[in-house]
Amino acid sequence: MPIYKHMTKQSPIRLTIDGREVETRAGASVLEAALENAIYVPHLCDHPDLPPAGVCGLCVIEIEGVGGLPTSCVTPVSEGMVVRTQSEPISRGRRLAMELLLAGHPVDCGTCQKYLNCELQSLKQYLGVEESSVRRRAKLLPVDSSNPLFIHDPNKCVLCGRCVRACWELRGVGVLYYKKRGREFYTYTDDAGPLAETGCRFCGACAEVCPTGAIQDKQELVADKNRKAALVPCRGACPAEIDVPRYVRFIKDGDYPAALEVIREKVPFPKVLGYVCDHPCEAECRRGEINQPISIRELKRFAAEHDDGLWKQNVSPDPPTDKRVAVVGSGPAGLTAAYYLRLQGHEVTVFESLPEAGGMLRYGIPGYRLPREVLEGEIRDIEDMGVVIDTGTRVESIDELLEQGYDAVLVAVGAHTGQKLVIPGASSEGALISTEFLRDVNLGNDAAVGKKVVVLGGGNVAFDCARVARRLGAAEVHMACLECRENMPASADEIEQGEDEGIVIRPSHTSTRILDRAGRVAGVEFLDVASFCFDEENVPQIEVIDGSRHAVEADTVIFAMGQHPDVPEGFGVEVTDRSLIGADPVTLSTNREGVFAAGDAVSGTASVIKAIASGRKAAVALDRFLGGSGRIDKKLAPQVEPMPCLGPGKGFAALSRVAGSCALPEDRVGNFCTVAMGLEEGAAADESTRCLQCDLRLKIKTVEFWGSY
Amino acid sequence: MRYEHERASEHSVALRNCGRIDPRDLNAYIAECHGYSGLERALGLGREGVIAKLRSSGLQGRGGAGYLAAAKWQICHDAEGEEKYAVCNAVDADPRARTARLLLGGDPYSVLEGLLIGAYAVGAAHCFVCINTEYTGELTVLQEALEALRERGLLGSGILESEFSCDIAIKEIAGSLVAGEETALLQALEGKQLLPYRRSVYPAVRGLYGKPTLVNSAETLANVSAIFQEHPAVTGPGGLAGGGCGTKVVTVFGGVSGSCTLEVPLGTTIAAVTEAAEGVPLSDLDLKAVQFGGPTGVFLAGSGLQTPITYEALQEAGAAMGSASVEMFGGDRCAVEMARDVMLYLERQSCGKCVSCREVTYQLADMLSDIAESKGEAKDMEMIGELCEFMRSNSICGLGKSAAAPVLSSIELFAGDYDAHIKDKRCPSTST
């Protein structure tokens, strides 16, 4: 041991517990000393993250030369102290304490959500308290499920005071109190009003530290879910596992480059995502239970717009592995995989049949949603790492690549082939397919539409077609889809922005034929749909309303109902009966050794973030296949521990969502200028402050049950 | 209601000016009552000198525990910290006691002068007076007094042209039995819920906001100013500086004459105080027992009534000074009902933090109610003993620690009453 250790003021304290000499730091409590040394002392009100209270009466011990049964959680250790943790008087005291704690506690453990996860139950078993020598009673207090996120059953409260200490001492929020109703105590807000009106920050610390079932997460939010994913659902919902609360906190703290680095730890397309991600995270955001979810995507864009580029200094490819990877397709899946594989030290070439890289990001998503310079900037960053992109080169078969000496191949060709419904008139002139239409527009080819356009489909691609049609001069654009309005697959902001641009949405419609005049589209005939769903075999079940036949005039019809990959004949990988590339869902390997597949080509049209996630997964699998570790996560952002203290939250619950503003509809239908304006700095600060910081809860230590000692 | 001090008792120290001067008149306090000569003397003595003088007086804290005042000041003085606080406890947690009320309403300057001397001695620049919210009239007097002091330069920076700067703020405290407990007061001062906490070190070392904090009762502080003023009540025979033990303010109630507050020399017996309050000899009073020291005080009867009111003698008799109130119970009362009523009250006053105090007061209240209704069983008595011991040893504040005392003393003194209820299923105090 180095000399200076003896010289520090805080030299360790030696004491004897149950005949064993143990060492601990000065200032530790006897309870801490025992637990640290794997000597279990039962305790309930004490919690490793909270100041001790000494109120539950369970952790009593004996100390030589000290009378009575001192409470070990509030007794500091001293040099030479001799402690006993087991004796007849000790167990009598502990049992009486437990009997009293249970005197008003319900007995029906089996029906409690906390069953088998309850510290009280575990302690009761440890102490072997079956019968009670004290009088038992039912408290008959009302259960409160009126608040968002949490359910509060004061009957199960044993007044350990942990929630109150967590609320005041750990979080500095201060909204929970000891309360009394009739003769019964419980903990609650001061005036028993709704949590939202008290200044609660909904951090969940109270539920986390409650040892019983008194404060719990609402069952529907956590049942059958992975704990971490349920408690930090935004992160859990992000297919690429971006650490959302962490970057939102960096934005709140004004460190925008660090926020960007957090995003870059998982994806090479922060800004693209900031524009076009369909943000599944926001649907899960716990703030949404209180009022509206955090504008996570807007904050991502904000962070990306404040890139200082310094992250590049910390990112460089590992030493060359002498392995060569061919990636077929330069969409988000292919480029993401290429980027991470390059960083793992492999040589990566991406083949793209179209003239420019980006896949659907360029040839599907219109420019008013994703400015081209944003896409090009992030592709350039990927190229800067040494990824070679070979555009205008269509790969006709895998063998071709293997012959060129590539060690592994990733097929990420996307789903660029659309389809038409098989209905009369579908081949009339003026009946187009979404993917071809959008590709032509983005290639700059002549892609004229008529004055009246009907788009068949209700997803985001359908909206892209409809909104592009408006921009190409269509005066009247209708969209018709099978789904009812509530179930339309398009994202809410697409629907809103589309309607603002004058698009008429006709939900619950099924098209029965394309009307034509001399071989040219003249309109679409529809029936109204009473109900629409998929059966167990995923076959659509449509029930129409009799006598609802009607027609909508049109000179252009665009089919936007599902895409599949364009796989050349004799390509050399298995294609499923849904026209997708067959790949193992976990390893993404195909039927051919060394050939993997990712993105929409495997899943069918999904989303940019799913494609990126799939690209990450493919990179891991490929790297492992090539003999690497498969560890592609980067540590870029500073590793700072977040402050556990949140402070008073008066008005916090009422703060409403700050969404990015949009250009005025009349200013945008005539051109392809960017619609979404993003967030100003003040707005981003406001929005990031609304975050509940759900991840802080996972920092709270869990109490070890006696079984683990 | 009678207050002994109104008869200008020669014993009065704490209440020495009450009823003698206009409490709002700072000039009268200075001119007629040696006002602020105490602070002036203290400033001249220096901080160590102040504590030495207080030590030689032997003053024990008048708030209940009787801790040597100078020892507490010394600890706070020695405690490390730039920032320190001094707090005057003027809550009167025992609803029958009213010492702080009399002092703040009748002679606020004596208390405030004592508080400033304490603040000076320990090195505090911020003081608080914690006053019961019910004391609205006294609050006004106190506010006016602070205003007058500020105007006179007796509060604020450079008091009495010295280096000493200090301010005093008022904190209103909703009255309850735990409200007078010092850790609970500190919580309330921090804006938290008024609840005691288990202290591992004295508030004098780590108190308000974790800083060294001197907490003294209003009565202690009124004694302090008298000591430093070298007031005749202190220097005279029987006074602390005259070789005596000083005085204690006592409130007697429950008899025919309502409620009566007197200041008596320490060492006066409980019997003598009771006689003085009621104005008749003990033999004419038909007393079953008295409860001494507030709601958690013990019952005393017979020879116990001859216990002198000193911290030591009370302790020897198994009692405690507490609020020094004396509640009289007539000869026709049933001991079980008396104990039950006290326990019902204590159950309501428990703050609920400790399982011991919260649950045991609940259990005892139920058991004593049953016994009082002659529904109790012999095994209940055993359980009462075990629960009482558990409550005493596990509770974190003085309330829980002492809440068993009334029951235990009642059982000891009046086992016959309990037997009658349990064995004979009848109440010995009713003829039926």
Ligand SMILES: Cc1cc2nc3c(=O)[nH]c(=O)nc-3n(C[C@H](O)[C@H](O)[C@H](O)COP(=O)(O)O)c2cc1C
């Ligand atoms: C339940 C309880 C109630 C108390 N009530 C009072 C009170 O009303 N006034 C008071 O001065 N001290 C009260 N005390 C004592 C205080 O905690 C503290 O010891 C006292 O204010 C210190 O002042 P002293 O040293 O001047 O006596 C109470 C203590 C307990 C446990």
Ligand code: SF4
């Ligand atoms: S609600 Fe839970 S954490 Fe809070 S006091 Fe009750 S048992 Fe303890």
Ligand code: SF4
């Ligand atoms: S002893 Fe009673 S009043 Fe005191 S802190 Fe514990 S529960 Fe509260």
